[in-house]
Amino acid sequence: MKIAIASGKGGTGKTTLSVNLTAWIRDIADRSVMLVDLDVEEPNTGLFLEGEVIERAVRYRKIPRWNQETCILSGECAGVCMYNAIAFLGNSVMVFPELCHGCYACSDLCPSHSLPMVDDRIGEVTLYQASLKGSRKVFPWIEGRLDVGREMATPLIAQTIRYAEDRGEKSQIILFDAPPGTSCPMMEAAKRSDYLLLVAEPTRFGLHDLGLAVKTLKELGKPFAVVINKDDPAITLIDDFCGTEKIRIIARIPHLREAAGIYAGGGLMYGKIPEVRREMEKVYRHILEISEEMKTE
Template sequence: MNYKVAITSGKGGTGKTTVAVNLFSAIHKNWTKKVQLADCDVEEPNDLLFFKNATLVSNDTVNQPVPKIDESKCTFCRKCEEYCEFNAITIIPSVNYAAVDPNLCHSCGACLHACEYGAIEDQPHAIGQIAHYQTEAKAAIAEGSLRIGSPMQTRVIKDLKACVNEDSDIVIFDAPPGTSCPVVETVSDVDYVILVTEPTPFGLYDLRLTVDLMREMNKPFGLVINKAGLGDSAVYQYLKEEKIDLLAEIPFNKEYAVQYAKGNLLSDIPPVIEKEYNKLADYLKNRIKND
């Protein structure tokens, strides 16, 4: 059984991907080679941008079952249309028209239950892809990508999580930002969650929402403060009041931000920053031993 860690943040731009990529690299370099990074931010995956010359190992299509209506069997009674909670079915009896919009369908199966004439059956509909890569250092990365226009992030994330390497010692899930369904799906069965925030009023506001979600889901979690040294001290007061573990502080460094913008996140890491990621990796290592 591998140990699953999700890294998420209440808002975009806090440095979630920075933490995920660097932690993955630190674990692979100093702890175990059997670590995998899975990019679950399927609407905009970008973890792979920071690994030069990664080799594509496999690429699989993610399909969603979408109903198709056989007009030769359909009586155009509109019962399936009434059952559909997502307005994905259009029935026009006057012109014998029946169709399902795959972009609105959530594959709930209500229409299949509603139809009494056997006029509806599921067919596969592509909504995204899952790609597996290997870095130059022989590290494994999996990436989910959603088809543009599809609302089914959670299905792609679920399939991505299902295909991680079972022999990995630890899997790092880079979750989407926010507190919506894709985040819930990503962290639903992980062993530990690392929250990333910045010491600003906006960062604290969204952190509160994320903390409420983690507690509602009964997930153990700790916090990493990125861009430490900017903003104010309100987030530190909040951690103290809520008794939340501060796992690491990544200091703001202009040159490091420049490296990020160039896609060189893993090159020339300042020692003070590298020390924090190694400390975070050691924390997880000790936590696994004690769990």
């Protein structure tokens, strides 16, 4: 089962939940689990985990490259491109890779086949064998990392998911640390998940962005539940919203200064803070329930 940990707002605790939950499942529940970092623009799971590189692969997408020798200057390419990624300048053709969506229309429809699709490096996918301090237990962990200077994260996210799917086992819990927001990078992660956990913080910003994420998932028809991070019992903003929308809140990670300190230094907190450990267990139980429900469906 593939579960994405997402949120509309950035900095709510997606990575904190991802790494602590993964480690808890492997360490305490002793189950097979895989973690996949899909926040390819700013992948941070590696700051909290140690591991050995098993495989590192450069990832490419396809973009057209102009072949001046064979081009008959028909201008067809610029005419078919809906993204303004190709400019026809009368006696030459220019390709703007950052605008290209890789639809192949210009390449396939060029009368002189002068725009072959070629590899364009976008980033790397790395498979690690992650280990936990003070334990011999290991788990597979995959990180997608966009090259700095590349703007389109979505193709790399799609490829990282495919890479993980090829290596994951059916019975395994596969956790995606999803990118923030509600636009294409987040959607890509959500589309390929069976279930989502939305991490929300109890501020009006957190509530507003949770609302956007909920709308997005409803549109996609994806089932999900909410985890509150930096929970403050005095603030019921998220509770009220989830009550009205009939959304389950499955865990609450309290707002603790100690947690912030451990996070800052790149530590895992499930072993150090009993409240966090307890909440990880709740999330795990919920995942088991959901996975049973999905099996019977």
